[in-house]
Amino acid sequence: MQTPPNAVSLEEQIDQWRNYLRRRQAIHTVDVAELEDHLREQVAGLVAAGLATDEAFLIAVKRMGALDALSREFAREHSERLWKQLVAVPSVSGEPRARGRTDAIAAFGFAVAAAVAVKVPLLFGIQMEQNESFYLHNLSLFVLPFLTGYFVWKRRLDAKTFLPLAAAFVVAGVFANVYPFTKEGNTEVLAVAHMPIALWLAVGIAYAGGRWGQVDGRMDFIRFSGELAIYFALMAAGGGVVSGLTVLTFQAVGINALHFVQQWLLPCGAAGAVLVGSWLVEAKQSVIENMAPVLTRLFTPLFAAVLVVFLGAVLWTGNAIDIKRDVLIAFDLVLALVVGLLLYSISARDRQSPPGVFDVVQVTLVISALLVDAIALWAIAARITEFGFTPNRVAALGENVILLVNLAWSAVLYVRFLRGRGSFTSLEKWQTDYLPVYAAWAAIVVIFFPPLFRYL
């Protein structure tokens, strides 16, 4: 008998078989060891009965049962294994586990620090109820410096990267507090809303840790931001339940806990939750599937359909867009949502895979958003002088232009990619290169708008 040229030893065959088994989520390593012991016994028994080793191996594997059926049977007995556990991150060797624990301790330390920071102004007699605007202006400064600090610590950033970030926070602190705003005026609201956007860039630079210059580094930060938003929303929902129950149960014994919940539990909890959420995203990034791209997949076709139908309705009825005073903000939100959907589907796309149906849906979404926005801008441009340039309108217009430019060029790049004339990477690069633009515009709104519009 002739040995086939590709004959492999029994050990190699068992190795291969073991690797197949290990890929099954429901079959753990100990089970693989148990099954391997069985397989070896079986092979030994068959060889003793006179079979050749490779024949014995084949028969033994066949008797073991089809891998799918076997894995299904294990899954039925150990159904919990199909759910990846959130809290207990499995780690194989001891060393990374120790590092994971230090990381967790540090993250919770920063979280506590952020929670305490929220209450520090109280030491100087600045109460939350009487000084709402102080707290709103400094909202991001209670949290983001600690988040940045966590990443500075985690990525071991040197002073060259770290000092500009610290300076950015100091500058932000100055501009948040020196302007003599008209109480609840337009520029004040704008400054409060844009400060976190501008400072989020500082977090990103710290997060990327020296990789900010690379597309991948910035893309990772985009992924991180999306996952953090989801974790934060989940924690906020949980926090709401805890707060409600706290108030209700204390009410039952005649204690009013509302003040405690509003002044302590919610603000401190929210500040800490940003840090805890960031740590969770970091710790779980390889364990759990990213959620943001999943949501994107669900909502991209839906929203594309909405926009296409909207366009059709405008064309069919001939109704002009009813220009109310601040209608532009609604269209800004539409564009921002489309950019978000685009960004997160890009973040999860395999660069190598060829254009598919989903890409066509994506392009439809972008182009219909551009058309909708063009109609709105057309309607507004005709009457903008009539309304006058209030800070809100200028800010909304600026944002519209920024998002429009982003989407227009994205559409060009995407269509090139679909027609096989460009690579997907160029779209990715465009989106990640664009990130500082948002922050820069936000910084302009925070720094230049108030004096420009006389703190209105």
Add this chain to the structure above:
Amino acid sequence: MEINKDLIAASSTPIVLAILAEGDSYGYAILKRVKELSGGRMEWTDGMLYPVLHRLERLGHVEARWEAAETGRRRKYYRITPGGKAQLADDRRQWQAVDATLHGLWGALSLSLPASAAPLT
């Protein structure tokens, strides 16, 4: 002769428990014993035994331990627990009741029908 899947599933617990009641054992040896006892008529897919063993372990009917086998490999041995023995006794009563019922019926059928071929059309 092939035994129906449902019957195999239903009988696997008492069979495994009864074999373990004879003494501690491990997967391959349990299967060998089943083959021996059934004269090769009960064909289990080898891998399927292990989820059964794990279920019994979870229910507390058996306990497992890892030991070095004579081959030097580590092997997982199973031992029946008092709870498992009680379960086995219970299973035994149930199977005896089923067996007795069927036995009576087979007897009755063989009186009214030719025993060799039983065309139940």
